[in-house]
Amino acid sequence: MTGFDLIVAGAGPAGIAAACRAAETGAKVLVLDNNPAAGGQIWRNDIPALWAQRLSNVEVRGGCSVIDDSILAHGVPIVLATGARELFLPFPGWTLPGVTGVGGLQALVKSGFEVRGKRVVLAGTGPLLLAVASLLRKRGASVTCIAEQAPRSALLRFATGLWRYPLKIAQGIELGGSLLGVPYFTDCWVEEAYGRDRVERVRLSGFEQDCDLLAIGYGLVPNTELATLLGCTLQDGFVTVDAMQKTWREGVWAAGELTGIGGVERSLVEGEIAGLAAIGELTEARKLFSRRAAWHRFASHLTGAFALRPELRALPRPDTIVCRCEDIRYNDLTRWTSAREAKLQTRCGMGLCQGRICGAANHFLFGWQDTSVRPPASAAPVSDLMES
Template sequence: MHTHHCDVLILGAGPAGLAAALAAARCGRQVIILDDNPRPGGQIWRDGPRVQLPALARRYQSAVANAPNIRLLSGARLIARPSAQSVLYETAEKSGIVHWQRLILCCGARELFLPFPGWTLPGVTGAGGLQAQIKHGLTLRGERVVIAGSGPLLLAAASTVGKAGGKVVAVIEQAPRAALLRFAAGLWRWPDKLRQLCTLMPGHLHTASQVIEARGEDRLQTVLVRHAGETREIPCDRLATGYGLIPNLEPGLIFGCATLHDALRVDEQQRTSVENIFAAGECTGFGGSELALAEGEIAGYVAAERPEAARQAIARRQRWRRFARALNRTFILPDALKQVVTPQTLLCRCEDIRCGDVQDATCWQEAKLSQRCGMGACQGRSCAASARWLYGWPLPQPREPLSPARTETLIALAKSAP
């Protein structure tokens, strides 16, 4: 068991976490970053053998690597909170405890999956999941790919698929065309985003549409798409779906941080409701990497007791908050998307639980206790969020350990309990 002490502990090495670390380090604080990925960058700057990272990402990674007062612990999963100001983590080889004076939560977000008949067929993945596979070496040469769901991640996924040799035969976006045109017309306020949209905009974009079924024998062969009450079938080899992002709240919830609109609630200085705990990036709400960088910088300076140094970041945050509001208005998910779910649709693939098995439950805990929903390898990270969106259940309180852990790690947790 390794024990570490620091002035500022940062959970997450995405854009917000890297910006927070650099800001706190500039103020002379000793910083530790705890991240469960093998390399820093988070999901948006995910590194890999086939990745050419943006110059901005490389600058942040290099600055963190060269800062003498920043220590990065990669491949480290958060397991529990042994005390009010410490965390227990585990890597593939060891476990450890970090004691901190200030904590900054930069835990990011994950994809929202909406179940539909056939979504567990081989060949069906998340849109971000397919991007991650490609960045780690997957080739799609000659494969026909349908990308479906909602939000700008679909366009980014389409671009990544094309670069990997795949053929994007359709991008199925649930938002109506009028909403997309209004959004695009307002992008003159953010010229970089307008140029990015022009670069990423694919052909075969179908608006106000939804994939309602994936079909195939041993693997995916076709998808059914509904538009304006009509259904058509599209042959394909892969389907990547994603309905936006949901904040990773679990670390904040085990520390008792309050939430607002299913995200961690923060004030203008990125402080949470718990003393000495801050939050930044997509765990406070989705807004893109630019907003995450600004929020992380603010949190880092304030945690280091230098709030006056955050003035420029506060101005940038305001600009990108406006972009985030426009983005979230455009891609809001209507309840009509729920109509595709049938009682036989699989909800929890780990435990083979179907939607009809839990549709009468009143909360996640009830579904978990009665049907083992969420008791498998992913510990409900996918199906819990899907069920909440489908049935309107209240936000569940996470329990420790947050991730499956080795016996010796759990023994260490028991010994460290006050």
């Protein structure tokens, strides 16, 4: 790690933008990402040509997890851009084979998983449902329906507020065109999934639907484990930063979905600011503040429209599994008052994923905030663990 002027953890849009802007001033930049290739969630295996070209001046190491605070020992400024993951909410049948996250199914399809001729129901909330439905259709799947939990009135308000973001209108028109004929229900969510060995049928609000695959997505939650291990401050679950994207931990900046959920443009501009600020180019960074403010406004608009409805808290039955690593059921959790207590008494969140799935679900269901994080910050090969 020595010999570099900046280290970036995460090679999604925010990390790429941070690295490129810093490298373009002559800085020597290293980017580490636990995926084999750069691109993050949205650009997986397919970075836009402009960014791919700019990235050529940067050293990118894929398959390399940053797992603890030993990264700080090199005394090199660090930009954290570790992004977000999907939020899963438990309901009866959600552990059946064939039930996946929408982003998970998208990643599978982009890696070659065959969906041609398969009947797919997509349910949950937000524009990601539409993006994934469009991809599935292009790959020959039959998208049986899209169930959006947000109320129709919220979506209408969202759509009418889009006039300030022509780029988003253009994207919306393109997506809408690719989904002509696909039933889109608002105020609608999955109540139960049925099937003997795998999902065969789902019950949505007021009707049932046969399917081969059910893809669920209730929005995103930030990957804050590394930031927490490094001693950054969190507020409402997100890393707190100042105007220069600097965290409260000396020598550490943060950008992208780690600091708030709001789409690729928001991640990019935050990444650019963080990369410039981390190497001391504050005047250049300031020039990007107004662009960032616009995408922060868009993010608030998005979050308000797709807020999760309280009815979703009533979906699990007493025997519904909540922590799928340790097989902990809803009924096992209701008597405890905190994530820590539930963990100590039931092992909830102590399995393979270390609460990365049930932790966010329990926050929504019970209001618990699990702040205890231990290394490794993300799944890592033994070789990485031995080096740290």
